[in-house]
Amino acid sequence: MAENAVTPIAPAAPPPAAASARAAPAKPAPALSVAPGPHIASGALTTRRMMLDVILAALPLLAVSVYLFRQYAVFQIAISVIGALAAERFFGWMRRRPNTLGDLSAAVTGLILGLSLPASAPWYVGVIGAFAGIGFGKAVFGGLGQNIFNPAMVGRAFVMIAFPAALGASAYVAPTLGVDAVTQATPLTAFKMMGSVAALKPLFLGMTNGSIGETSALAALIGGAYLCWRGTAAWRIPAGGILALAILAGASDLTGGSPWTFAHHLSSGAFLFGAFFIATDPVSSPLTPKGQWIFGAGFGALVLLIRAFSGYPEGVMFSVLLMNSVAPLINRWTIPTPVGGPAPERK
């Protein structure tokens, strides 16, 4: 998709007088704007560059994860990335397709999958997750740019149902406590099962147990800000998600609901990691600006709903998959009107 992006050399023509006389509010442009020709291709905007951006943005998360989980994090992420690369090549070979490892998309899928697994999961979980994700999430749809669901989340859902016991994060290495490792429930699980509320500061900084990449809200914010600044991630999706979660959880706080306030909701679990890194996958999220707001808001609301009411402590994976399945319908309902163009025909 990204290779086909073109940049117009002519500045956008001012809207015709008739259109401005109507004083129609200027609508934001769709993500892939194509102006009338002539066109030049932008060599800088490639899939490889976008994927490199994601890897760069994930560096803070990687740093926190290595600090917390040491060699286990390195091992788990390496297993997932190698598994994803092998799966990509394997399915490409099955279809006699040219080698697509160079665009790094499979490496990013493996990276996201590895970051979303707990450090204590056995090695085959990462491998099976990577093969299921690349195979059922991407290859059967025809490869990069055509998948309906986020491949990493398909792989994670697969192993979550297949190995539910292996997917519980069991321990982390606490550098300041002077012990080898701390075993405890993740903050969300502890709250769901026993009602114990974690302190806000370690939640935000990430000094807690959890999946490898999800512990630190701060690292996810730094990486996410970089992604949005580069334009690799559509900023409207995390913005919509954070707004929806904060408003809904804040309304619940105002009615005196639970000790797990909206700040806890925002900084705990994989919410920020999911909002910035997973939900913003440009292939499986909507293309239109309005659609991206709807997608993000739906994602945030579903995360809160699943956390609060379902049997699972965390809902990021399910929310991403559910919103991915609605994305084609959102695209269809939110086609933007070009400024000065004819009104869209209503059926």
Next chain:
Amino acid sequence: MNYLVSVLLLAISTALINNMVFHYFVGNCPFIGVSRRVDTAFGMGAAVTFVVTIAAALSWIMTYFVLAPGAPLTAAVLRLVRPGSTAVADLSILNYIVYIFVIAWAVQLVEMYVRKFFPPLYKSFGVFLPLITTNCVILFTCLEIMKHVPVAGAPVAEPWGLDRALIFAFFAGIGFLIAIVLMAGIREELEHCDVPAPLRGPGITMIIAGILALAFLGFTGMDTTLARRLAPKPPPASAETAARPAP
């Protein structure tokens, strides 16, 4: 528990958590056959919702008054034919046949209506409209309701009146509608995708249905948590008595 709350829970649980397609895996035939376009899929979902509601109402009435062991109508007939008999009339062996007749009747009704008022929709449904008769969503719903019809002799675990049966059936149809519209949206997108030749059509649809079923697992347990939250709180008097000895 409050009546409205229990009805709301039944609706959520039927439409989302125990979705007909993604949880029970019934109704796959129209789910795959008619999910090519969103508008057709919506029509199909609406037709199934209508048929399942009518059929469920009729089959609840038939089961309660005629078919169940010791049903009032059958018992009255038995008393007329054999006065003084102590036998319990039990026609539940006829359940399946009666349900299928009821469903076929409701489908005929829908078919006539759609043919008269929506000819293009009728054409795009093709053979799948009469095939609603054999749609397992509907027979499954009727059989689920049969398990919950209150019987005089043997009490059932969770007896449903006609109201609960109707809500269950309607939201079973809504769940099917949600599933088929989601699938149709995805399949319209798939027309631009380079799906491997052996997987085109039903193959890729089954794979997507599997992924969607994984996603819908996220709603698991929502009904029991909601029931716990919405349950009436224990009276405050007990808290007062507990607090009193302290001072």
